[in-house]
Amino acid sequence: MIDLLKFYMKNRKLFIKNIENSNEVDLRMCINSKTGEILEKQTAHYKNLFIEITENRATIKGSIHKYFNIFEGHGEQNYNDFSFCDFKYALNRLQNALDINGNDTYITNLEFGLNIDIEEEPQKLIDNYILMYDYKMPNRNEKFYGKGDYLEFKTTDYSLKIYNKSKQHSLKNRNILRVELKITGARYLKKHFNIYTVNDLDRDRFKKLFDKLLEHFDKLLIVDTLSLKNNHRMDEMIFFQNGISATYWKDLKNKVSSKVRYRFKNDFNNLLNKYRLLKTKKKLRILLVKKYKELMDCDCGIFTNVA
DNA sequence: GGTATGCGGGCACGGTTACA
DNA sequence: TGTAACCGTGCCCGCATACC
Structure with a gap:
């Protein structure tokens, strides 16, 4: 569900101090190659996550799903299921590893999506039958040199993304379609979900995020056919x-x-x-709801601060 | 310095409804 | 099909801040 997360620390100095004392992260200085001047900017990689310290901000960015898979031994990928409890566990682990106080964070970007196994080839759907969002063409429609099928419908604060997850990861015999809401405006997070810090990412917010994902999904035009048969008027x-x-x-x-x-x-x-031309769309919607329920059906009571 | 990003106010526009 | 009115959404714009 929640995949990419980008947030910065309100207390930049404390965070720097914490990671400097940490064994997990090697913070690297940046140097101007011409003048030799040491720049204010510092960066670090922690697993798959990227940490950037600039003059005024300390930001962490990356896929929390992949982060989870790395230490669970599933490899750096995000096509498998990632339950609510997996997310809470991964976030908890990240906070412990880097000594992050959840209340001290501020989320600016967040991606919420689901991978669903479908009967048909995702490429067939994406290329032919997922036509518009809000009666508009996608802003991005990419193939990545034959390695993907990707549609993105972008507005000011968010995008609705639909792409072929199985092709992205070269998974043969799997038909995985990913439907994702990518939020790039913090005000959208505040206004619609009341999300400010990583501590806000509880079950209630997941429900709100999922409802919003469905709301946007409903605005897609997905048809079963591109022509009515000849016997129609x-x-x-x-x-x-x-x-x-x-x-x-x-x-x-x-x-x-x-x-x-x-x-x-x-x-x-x-x-x-x-003429019942929305069977595919209805099927996809049912799969999204089913998958969401599956991923929320977990007990993460063993963690602290879990809603 | 220029450019990118973040933010919020204000407002135009579109969706919707009632009524003609 | 048109007018009027209401309301919410989304976008533009200006400003501030961050970054290069």
Whole structure:
């Protein structure tokens, strides 16, 4: 679930002192290669996490999921299941290792996502049937030279990302689709989830994050087919072709009133329901809910500070 | 110095509803 | 299909701060 986490320490000096005394981290100075001047900036790698100390900030950034997998002996990957308790355990371990007081942190970036095993090839879905978010095309649609299938729908404070997790990790005989909400604005974390520090990442916040992920997922246009069969009415066939066209939606935005657009939207969705063209989307939604429940169904009472 | 990032206020816009 | 009104969302903009 929570994968990437980026946060800084409110008490920068204390954190530096703590990691300087730690056996876990080698803090490295940065030197200007031309002048030999020692810069204020210092960096360190701790497992897969990156620590950066600048003049005013001490920041930790990286995948907490991979961090967990490294010390559990599963390798540096994040395609397996990562339960709520695994997360709490990993965070607890990180805090102990680097002597981090949770209340002393401030989260600026967070990624919340789920990996679901699906029947079909994720590439087929991504390339053909996941068409739009909020009736807009993806901002990023990448292939990574054949090593991935990746869609990102970006807004100011967050992105909805959908990609082929099995291909990213070259997993044969697995069809893993990842659906992820990437939050890049701290104000979004505050406003929608009341998340400020790592101590806030409790069950209640996970539920809120998941609900928001579903809310954004619901705004995706995922259809089962790209054409209505010939036995359908001609007017409906044309209507359907318009509805799955991002250009058509863009035109609607520019040319007609919000009222007309609103009605088109309702009619289009009624058409999708009438011909049961949302089976794939419904299936994916069920899998997301199922996976979320599985990952939350754990008892982490042995840790302290766990909600 | 320039650029990137973070932040919050203000406001335009879109979604929605009621009514015509 | 149009008008009006309400409300929430998201985006722009200006400012501050961080970083290079």
